[in-house]
Amino acid sequence: MIELLTENIILAALVSLVGLGVLFGGLLGYAAEKFKVESDPIVEQLDELLPQTQCGQCGFPGCKPYAQSIADGDAINKCPPGGQSTINAIAKLLDVAAPSLDEEHGEEEIRTVAFIREDECIGCTKCIQACPVDAILGAAKLMHTVITQECTGCDLCVEPCPVDCIDMLPIEEDIDQWRWSIPKNQHQLIATSSSTVHETLT
Amino acid sequence: MRQLWETPGGVHPPENKVQSLKLGIGHLAIPEKLILPLIQHIGDAAKPCVAIGDVVLKGQKIASASGDLSAPVHAPTSGVISAIEDRPVAHPSGMSALCIEIISDSEERWIDLYGHTDYKQLSPQEVSHLIADAGVTGLGGAGFPSAAKLDNGRTKPVNTLIINATECEPYITADDILIRERAAEIIQGIGVISHVLDMPRRILIGIESNKPEAIDALREACKSTAIEVVVVPTKYPSGGEKQLVYILTGQEIPSGQLPSDIGMVCVNSGTAFAIKRAVIDGQPLISRIMTVTGDACGINRNYEVLIGTPVSHILEKNKFIRKNCSRLIMGGPMMGFSLSSSELPVVKTTTCILAPSHSEIPEEDPQQPCIRCGLCAEACPASLLPQQLYWYAQSEDHERLQAHNLFDCIECGACSYVCPSNIPLVQYYRSSKGNIINSRNAKISAAKARERFEFRQVRLNKAEQAREVKREARRVATEKAKTSSSSAADIINAANLRAKARQASPDQQKAKLERSLMAAKMRLDEAQERLAEANKSGSAEQQAQQHASVEGARQKVEQTKRRLEELIR
Structure with missing residues (x-):
């Protein structure tokens, strides 16, 4: 056998290459089984970027289903709570151009939290069933209240309330949440090729 | 002579310290009203423990610490609590916070x-508790609760205690004058701190060379102690914690860590004084030394001011000329912030009130484009690249900002000071830091929301499955019932089977029959008694009735006897 191979170089090359092919093929096959990824990693990454309000404004029942849908090729601009920054982040992840927010699904608004006017609440539990993150506390015929820290501001509880006692209140900034803002007095002292210059010229 | 290390960067702004050092520490008349914010420190706000209308004594606790990192607030003078409500406080935002x-x-x-002059008899924990209870926080500017700092130092071995007396910021002389006049008390305070820290191996006092009188006073006070007074060259910002540690020891505090992580604790000299007052004299922190300076003030000097004194009260006593004043600054010209009103109260962290004239600190010139001169990079004491950070701050590129170590910026303002284009660089960094922290918080709350959403989904699925199982079981049962009801024989069979199953064992049956025989005999006796009574006094009808019941009882006894005999056989 060895003699045959040493004498016939073409056969030797053939045998060794086929052997290598089989070996690496087997190795790759084993690795594919061993290190199998259960779910699509891109879905997880997309889900990380979405704001997790679970509001359904995108038309999907939660952020994860929308992430799945984006992975399957859906548009990335259907998330109003995330706004432009989320669109930009997703665009960066998927390496596509960032479109502006699809107004059909809503406009980007300031963050709010639900507030139940407690003396008007009749204890019907409908809002509790509607809340996607279990942020409403209460029981049948007992007053309900919102756990403010857990509320994502999705406003899914407002619609089912039969006595309209739920308000969406904007989150008020207090002294702990206050942050410095970017300086405003940026005078443009040097002539640049900005559009305003062109406008004045034409 | 101890070896000193030189920090990178740094600037030499005009010191302007002489004018406020001409007079010693002054005292002001007590103002009519004192306003005490409940958050004057890093951490959680204190909780009021008095009510409106309460009469309080000087030094009484009016708000107690709440949470892990907090400090109580004490009444700076005796009087009546007139309000507990939101008031504007000295904060860069100009916003309101809860005040008493x-x-x-x-x-x-x-x-x-x-007072505890014998504090050495107490355990370090007890002394630290005294410091916490007196509401002592860092008086250098950041306001970190001192007891928490010392406790944190105690969890790790501390070999070096550094007392920060550098006071590198221009105009401020509060520490300088305090050391000149009360050096002995500061040394006593250092003794208390080293007791809490379980006697660190070396104690260094870092002081800038521009305070010769204070240096002499400290040397005099330290004569018989192991405390070493180290004079460091005057350069802004050598008083930064990380900078001072490096200058004195040559060791760098790693990014994101504290001095205690490398076995050091750094305490301001004013804080050491406050700790002496708290432990040895038992006095809570209700006043501090503060510089009032600037050309718009007729008198420039240091005062011992009660915490909560409105700035306007201090300025009034200081021949303040409002029209000369360009703006009111709390803190120094480098790191301080402008006050929106002069009615704001002095807090524990107020080192200085600066009222400069228009010529002294003019209005900021308009910002011009960055010319990439690199002066800011040369001035940065943290060896960062301010011009790069500025670029990324403008484009809000959080990843790059963090890669360029934005969070190592100590916001000293040296870069803005040297910038020829008047770019307020520090404000860009502060804003970016805020945005990054906000987005981190948003991520955390999003993760929480996701977890709650997924848990709810699992719960709903489980409930749905449980319902499905029940429904299926019911369906199977009704179907079975439908099919089996067709033949009557089956029903009879089933009934017979049930009856058989119900039949008990012979022993039990025997016992049961014996019991019923006994009962029947008793009833027979009772009936016979009643018959005898009726025979004696009753009517004929009654007699007949009783007779019948006796007969019935007798029959029952006979019947039971027969069944028992059958069973035995």
Whole structure:
């Protein structure tokens, strides 16, 4: 056998290459089984970027289903709570151009939290069933209240309330949440090729 | 002579310290009203423990610490609590926070004070507790609760205690004058701190070379102790914690860590004084030394000011000329912030009130484009690249900002000071830091929301499955019932089977029959008694009735006897 191979170089090359092919093929096959990824990693990454309000404004029942849908090729601009920054982040992840927010699904608004006017609440539990993150506390015929820290501001509880006692209140900034803002007095002292210059010229 | 290390960067702004050092520490009349914000420190706000209308004594606790990192607030003078409500406070935002207002009765009645001159008999924990209870926080500017700092130092071995007396910021002389006049008390305070820290191997006092009188006073006070007074070259910002540690020891505090992580604790000299007052004299932190300076003030000097004193009250006593003043700054010209009103109260962290004239600190010139001169990079004491950070701050590129170590910026303002284009660089960094922290928080809350959403989904699925199982079981049962009801024989069979199953064992049956025989005999006896009574006094009808019941009872006894005999056989 060895003699045959040493004498016939073409056969030797053939045998060794086929052997290598089989070996690496087997190795790759084993690795594919061993290190199998259960779910699509891109879905997880997309889900990380979405704001997790679970509001359904995108038309999907939660952020994860929308992430799945984006992975399957859906548009990335259907998330109003995330706004432009989320669109930009997703665009960066998927390496596509960032479109502006699809107004059909809503406009980007300031963050709010639900507030139940407690003396008007009749204890019907409908809002509790509607809340996607279990942020409403209460029981049948007992007053309900919102756990403010857990509320994502999705406003899914407002619609089912039969006595309209739920308000969406904007989150008020207090002294702990206050942050410095970017300086405003940026005078443009040097002539640049900005559009305003062109406008004045034409 | 101890070896010193030189920090990178740094600037030499005009010191302007002489004017406020001409006079010693002054005292002001007690203001009519004192406003005490409940958050004057890093951490959680204190909780009020008095009500409106309460009469409080000087030094009485009016708000207690709440949470892990907090400090209580004490009444700076005796008087009546007139309000507990949101008031504008000295904060760069100009926003309001919960404050307690005291109307002074100008009697200055103290609570009973319990000093511990023998603090060495107490355990370090007990002493640290005394410091916490006195509401002592860092007086250098950041306001970190001192007891928490010392406790944190105690969890790790501390070999070096550094007392920060550098006071590198221009205009401020509060520490300088305090050391000149009360060096002995500061040394006593250092003794207390080293007791809490379980006697660190070396104690260094870092002081800048521009305070010769204070250096002499410290050397004199330290004569018989192991404390070493180290004079460091005057350069801004050598008083930064990380900078001072490096200058004195040559060791760098790693990014994101504390001095205690490398076995050091750094305490301001004013804080050491406050700790002495708290432990040895038993006095809570109700006043501090503060510089009032600037050309718009007729008198430039240091005062011992009660915490909560409105700035306007201090300025009034200081021949302040409003029209000369360009703006009011709390803190120094490098790191301080402008006040929106002069009615704001002094807090524990207020080192200085600066009222400069228009020529002294003119209005900021308009910002011009960055020319990439690199002066800021040369000035940065943290060896960062301010011009790069500025670029990324403008484009809000959080990843790059963090890669360029934005969070190592100590916001000293040296870069803005040297910038030829007047770019307020520090404000860009502060804003970016805020945005990054906000987005981190948003991520955390999003993760929480996701977890709650997924848990709810799992719960709903489980409930749905459980319902499905029940429904299926019911369906199977009704179907079975339908099919089996067709033949009557089956039903009879089933009934017979049930009856058989119900039949008990012979022993039990025997016992049961014996019991019923006994009962029947008793009933027979009772019936016979009643018959005898009826025979004696009853009517004929009654007699007949009783007779019948006796007969019935007798029959029952006979029947039971027969069944028992059958069973035995």
